[in-house]
Amino acid sequence: MSYNITQIATDKKQYLELLLLADEQESMIDRYLERGEMFALEDNGIKAICVVTDEGNGVCELKNIAVTPDSQRKGYGKRLINYLISHYSDRYTQMIVGTGEVPSAIKFYQSCNFEYSHRIKNFFIDNYNHLMIEEGIVLKDMFYLKRMIPKA
Numbered sequence: 001m002s003y004n005i006t007q008i009a010t011d012k013k014q015y016l017e018l019l020l021l022a023d024e025q026e027s028m029i030d031r032y033l034e035r036g037e038m039f040a041l042e043d044n045g046i047k048a049i050c051v052v053t054d055e056g057n058g059v060c061e062l063k064n065i066a067v068t069p070d071s072q073r074k075g076y077g078k079r080l081i082n083y084l085i086s087h088y089s090d091r092y093t094q095m096i097v098g099t100g101e102v103p104s105a106i107k108f109y110q111s112c113n114f115e116y117s118h119r120i121k122n123f124f125i126d127n128y129n130h131l132m133i134e135e136g137i138v139l140k141d142m143f144y145l146k147r148m149i150p151k152a
C-alpha cells in the first residue's frame with residue numbers, strides 16, 4: 001500500500017466533515033483546531049485526518065482522529081498514529097487521547113498500544129450542548145488513555 005502523510009497548516013476547516021465524525025460538536029473542535037497540528041493521510045484521496053495539541057510537560061494530546069467511513073478497518077487509523085509517534089519522538093515523551101467509553105474506540109486505541117490513564121467525570125455532560133450517544137451508549141466521562149513515545 002502506498003500512502004502519504006502530510007501536515008496541513010492552512011484551511012484546516014476544509015476537513016470539517018471528517019473532524020465531525022470523531023467530534024460531533026463544531027464548537028468543541030474550535031477549541032483545539034487552531035492551536036493543534038493537523039495531519040492528513042492520502043491514498044488515492046484523503047482517507048484520514050488527525051489533530052494533535054501540545055499539553056505541556058512533554059505531553060501531546062490526540063484531539064481528533066477520523067477515517068473516511070468507507071475506508072475504516074483497513075489500517076489507516078493505526079498507520080496515522082504510528083506516524084505521529086515517530087514524528088513526535090524528539091518533542092514529546094507521551095501521547096494521551098480522550099474518548100467516550102465506547103468499546104470500539106477503546107479497542108482501537110488499545111490495539112495502538114495505548115493503556116488506561118485516567119478519567120474526567122461528566123466531561124460530556126458538562127461540555128456538550130446535547131446528549132452524546134454513540135453505539136447506543138450515553139457518553140458521560142471522558143476516558144483517557146496514554147502511550148509512551150520512545151526517543152528516536
Ligand SMILES: CC(C)(COP(=O)(O)OP(=O)(O)OC[C@H]1O[C@@H](n2cnc3c(N)ncnc32)[C@H](O)[C@@H]1OP(=O)(O)O)[C@@H](O)C(=O)NCCC(=O)NCCS
Pocket residue numbers: 021022064065066067068071072073074075076077078079098099100103104105107108109111112
Ligand atoms: C476509530 C477509527 C479512527 C479507527 O481507525 P481505522 O482505520 O478504522 O482502524 P484500523 O483499521 O487502524 O484498526 C486497527 C485495529 O483497531 C481495532 N479496531 C478498530 N476499529 C474497531 C472497531 N470498530 N471495533 C473493534 N475494534 C476496532 C482492531 O483491533 C483493528 O485491527 P483489525 O482491523 O486488524 O482487527 C475510525 O474507525 C474512525 O474514524 N471512526 C469514526 C470516528 C471516531 O470515532 N474517531 C475517534 C474515536 S474517539
